[in-house]
Amino acid sequence: xxxxxxxxxxxxxxxxxxxxxxxxxxxxxxxxxxxxxxxxxxxxxxxxxxxxxxxxxxxxxxxxxxxxxxxxxxxxxxxxxxxxxxxxxxxxxxxxxxxxxxxxxxxxxxxxxxxxxxxxxxxxxxxxxxxxxxxxxxxxxxxxxxxxxxxxxxxxxxxxxxxxxxxxxxxxxxxxxxxxxxxxxxxxxxxxxxxxxxxxxxxxxxxxxxxxxxxxxxxxxxxxxxxxxxxxxxxxxxxxxxxxxxxxxxxxxxxxxxxxxxxxxxxxxxxxxxxxxxxxxxxxxxxxxxxxxxxxxxxxxxxxxxxxxxxxxxxxxxxxxxxxxxxxxxxxxxxxxxxxxxxxxxxxxxxxxxxxxxxxxxxxxxxxxxxxxxxxxx
Numbered sequence: 001x002x003x004x005x006x007x008x009x010x011x012x013x014x015x016x017x018x019x020x021x022x023x024x025x026x027x028x029x030x031x032x033x034x035x036x037x038x039x040x041x042x043x044x045x046x047x048x049x050x051x052x053x054x055x056x057x058x059x060x061x062x063x064x065x066x067x068x069x070x071x072x073x074x075x076x077x078x079x080x081x082x083x084x085x086x087x088x089x090x091x092x093x094x095x096x097x098x099x100x101x102x103x104x105x106x107x108x109x110x111x112x113x114x115x116x117x118x119x120x121x122x123x124x125x126x127x128x129x130x131x132x133x134x135x136x137x138x139x140x141x142x143x144x145x146x147x148x149x150x151x152x153x154x155x156x157x158x159x160x161x162x163x164x165x166x167x168x169x170x171x172x173x174x175x176x177x178x179x180x181x182x183x184x185x186x187x188x189x190x191x192x193x194x195x196x197x198x199x200x201x202x203x204x205x206x207x208x209x210x211x212x213x214x215x216x217x218x219x220x221x222x223x224x225x226x227x228x229x230x231x232x233x234x235x236x237x238x239x240x241x242x243x244x245x246x247x248x249x250x251x252x253x254x255x256x257x258x259x260x261x262x263x264x265x266x267x268x269x270x271x272x273x274x275x276x277x278x279x280x281x282x283x284x285x286x287x288x289x290x291x292x293x294x295x296x297x298x299x300x301x302x303x304x305x306x307x308x309x310x311x312x313x314x315x316x317x318x319x320x321x322x323x324x325x326x327x328x329x330x331x332x333x334x335x336x337x338x339x340x341x342x343x344x345x346x347x348x349x350x351x352x353x354x355x356x357x358x359x360x361x362x363x364x365x366x367x368x369x370x371x372x373x374x375x376x377x378x
Contacts, residue, residue: 008123015349016129022369040083050076053265058359125344133311142286154308160187169302177308178266197283201263336368344375
């Protein structure tokens with residue numbers, strides 16, 4: 001690994017690759033540092049049955065469409081193969097198995113220093129594209145440290161095979177939890193329970209053959225308009241909310257703009273809950289040595305607990321010494337735009353969107369390339 005580079009990009013997933021390609025078109029070389037062993041490492045580690053929730057033509061990076069043969073809803077493996085071809089076709093400089101711990105201000109033309117697992121690296125500009133889903137999160141439930149049953153985060157789930165005939169408790173009402181519960185039920189698990197504390201706004205992938213993926217332009221819509229649009233969509237589907245799931249605490253636009261919570265796209269889980277192939281349970285309150293306690297007082301004793309309880313980003317650690325966070329601890333800009341407190345450092349792929357994040361990548365990558373080009377020309 002070189003000890004200096006004009007531009008360093010942290011992360012070789014979709015965001016990092018798109019920005020690197022945009023910089024290359026401007027004649028600017030960049031080095032991508034990837035924590036995993038290959039491009040798209042986070043995607044490679046997801047479960048076998050994963051498919052994108054955005055349609056193929058809105059999931060492409062600038063300059064190269066996703067092949068039609070991948071179908072409307074692209075599988076994990078097809079998307080990883082697409083990322084590999086994208087990196088190869090743009091001849092990007094990627095260094096794998098490098099973990100970036102911290103970005104600190106430097107001096108002179110190489111104004112930023114990156115503390116990495118392979119030594120320090122200086123750069124004139126830095127793009128943080130490591131994504132919002134870096135590290136699995138498990139809530140600090142009472143008694144969890146003394147629980148003696150099989151327990152894993154959903155990040156470790158790959159396919160239903162190891163769970164056939166077993167009683168599985170899936171905890172979490174997000175996209176992963178809902179889909180994994182359905183895959184387990186369809187894949188031969190003996191019993192599937194789904195414990196949900198709350199649910200975000202839920203929509204199917206498509207209706208009557210038409211995808212519901214919103215156009216990227218909806219990122220400009222105010223919260224109230226998205227609230228109305230979300231309610232109207234559920235009304236057109238013939239229901240105010242897909243019972244028996246609990247209602248969300250906020251409507252579509254309010255949840256997105258106020259809380260940064262994106263809608264969930266899931267097919268089949270509502271039908272499975274109504275049919276009883278997946279059993280809905282209240283939220284988890286804690287654990288004993290052998291059971292899981294729920295908030296309504298009942299206890300269950302599953303063979304396996306899968307915690308689909310989300311991920312956290314490492315961005316707070318990476319950028320701890322930079323003036324790039326607001327009073328709530330959120331990034332001032334997470335969409336490729338300039339951060340006044342750290343000129344020459346941009347963050348891409350961190351902006352929540354009603355469309356999901358992939359449809360926003362082309363515009364964010366172009367914005368980031370413009371921002372970096374302006375920063376290094378000063």
